[in-house]
Amino acid sequence: MTTHHARAPLAVRLIIAALAALLIVVASLAAINLSAAAKFNQATQSLNANIQAAQDESTDVDTLNASQQQTDAQFAEAGSMRAVLLPQIRDAIDANAQLSQELTRITLERAEQLHNGGTDGQTQSGQSGQSSDNKSTGGLSEEQRQQVEELMQANKPSTSSDNDGTTSRNNQDQQSGTTSSNGEAKPW
16 A cells, blocks of 8 residues: 655645745845955954054055055955945945045055155155145154044944944934043944
């Protein structure tokens, strides 16, 4: 005697297949977002290290510029699938990528000054009328150091552990003067 196992009706099998396909799509999107977040974290660590290095007078500007260009590439890679990224991840990548590009611009300018203008104390002939405040005292000029400081301050909300990923809200809170008892900007 042979036994037959009952098969589910066609409609039930189609619903199960559709749910399985939906779960595969959701899992793929989650994997893409996790990968982008990991790449973003790595690029942010590199950006923070480059900002610290930019403040050090003994840092080689060419090496810093090369490292910063690699950091820009890391941010570009992290944001390469932006159409499927969560808004929080996409906004955080955009904010730090913008900071990274600004630091790259600063280091590139400084590297060009060193290669075209000679030593740190010399300036290009078109810039000889600048005040001594903008002359270099090491790896970066004072103006560039101030820009790096501003980058560091702007980068702090984007990398804090309690950041909700909405940089525009953080910027609004900082502009409105919302601070905690110890003077730090509140994340809410």
